[in-house]
Amino acid sequence: MTALHHLRANAVILSVADEQPRVMTLPGTSALPAGDLVDDQDATLELALRRLVREQAGIDLGYVEQLYTFGDQARSPTGRTISIAYLALVDAGLAPAGREAAWLDCYQLFPWEDWRSGKPEIIDQELVPALERWVGDSALRRERVDITFGLSGSPWDGARVLDRYELLYEVGLVAEKGVDSGETVAGQVGVAMVSDHRRMVATGLSRIRGKLSYRPVIFELLSETFTLHQLQRVVEALAGVRLHKPNFRRLVERGGLVEGTGVAEQKTGGRPAELFRFRREVLRERPAPGVGLPSAR
Amino acid sequence: MTALHHLRANAVILSVADEQPRVMTLPGTSALPAGDLVDDQDATLELALRRLVREQAGIDLGYVEQLYTFGDQARSPTGRTISIAYLALVDAGLAPAGREAAWLDCYQLFPWEDWRSGKPEIIDQELVPALERWVGDSALRRERVDITFGLSGSPWDGARVLDRYELLYEVGLVAEKGVDSGETVAGQVGVAMVSDHRRMVATGLSRIRGKLSYRPVIFELLSETFTLHQLQRVVEALAGVRLHKPNFRRLVERGGLVEGTGVAEQKTGGRPAELFRFRREVLRERPAPGVGLPSAR
DNA sequence: ACAAAAGTGTTTCGACTACACCCATGG
């Protein structure tokens, strides 16, 4: 009656260090922290995940949300594997590294997602030609590629990280496809991860890019106090775009998202900067407080 | 090593008829279509859900997205029950009813969510007094209640359907809590459903209310052509608020979301209205096309 | 005629953008 299902939990743990978004992996692997959900010692799935990460990586997670449940993998004789993926955000200052945890640069996984120094070359040099071949004269494929990669006059939508990964997967441009199907295609892009872990990271990046503009999640990645410059750099790292400094300052200050502490940070490389902190009251004042990226509408 | 997990899929199937949002249930019950995921005959979980709904309710779903995976229920000796909930939207015109499927008014489940005729009386008459008692002098509870229910000057955020249900659950104001814990509290609100199905519907309503303003999902609930009045009524039904007619028209037309067909609908009760259709090209033009509700930022 | 619903014009308001510019510190 009830079949055996292999149930796993996976953790996409993100932080930003040195202006790079990065995801936690198990040292020496390209695998996310993950484990079987074998018993019922935890009251909730989220608590099970927290325990799992504590045991595997020695870190107590703060912000955690459920990401997505993946169940489409190749089947095993004992039944389908179901993976419940969670997204966690940690302050780079508190994030461990070394024997227990390693960190992988997200833009090594998705080089086409970092537009901070302009349009990534890989798009026009490698992705577009391959995508064009795949499109052929299919109008459906044409529309999908245009929307997903912002071609033919469509705008680039930073939050479509997952759509882009999935399209590249279908086209055969990412290594996992070759691994899965046994065949290898020339010109694969980005660093691969085991199983469908890169898809999970793409899901996480999509989620947080979308959420930046309507929830103050960004402060989960920063210490208690920070300069506006640091805040801006972290937002830029995640969003993958450069922002206009004077306007960014006003948006977060006038938006009531932060408040000055009166204390100044000295080691800025220039004039000392005031330290700010997240202004919690904003949650009571505005329905959807976030940092507001260009074309968030 | 691997434990037995009871894995189920649940379907929150929404449509709007007679200006009321409603959710599909199995006839004679207050249960969502659901079933065990027992074998691997389906390539993906979503396909398994589609088959399940076809078999149980005799309907082929169109728009489907994964909602959330619930796993916190009371445990059984054979292991935890994991429920993967999906959200589906169907055009009221195509939706069946009768022996195979019944429909339950969403605002019977959540009477406090329908603000189309002003603030629902149940809020001030029943919810607020009970919530105030629960708050006591806890600042944490105070903040949570204020944000969730828009008290003490905080704005009402339509998309927080789930937050509100979960808070009422914790406070003991919804019947499921009594069912689960064996105790009953006086003054429970809204129609209950079996197990955690009402929570799933709340999750679905939250999701779609949030999505209305940045994805053109509303058209999944309408037939091929419609008057702007019909469109507005469906949006209002889901969002639970009245909208300003002239501005609504312009928002969807100038926003490129719809285009006129030149054909007129006669039976409007007044002047004939032009029939419109969804303008698919908007997907190529704008990053996040939606209907734009008041205070969507 | 009048009710009911469709549909248009115009003004105001506020949010975000872009551009130009000044300030304070370290080397």
Added chain:
DNA sequence: CCATGGGTGTAGTCGAAACACTTTTGT
């Protein structure tokens, strides 16, 4: 001094909100 980053002013643009109003049908 000048490089680096901190920080401010202001004008323009665009979309949304509010209000007043006209048009076309059925009864």
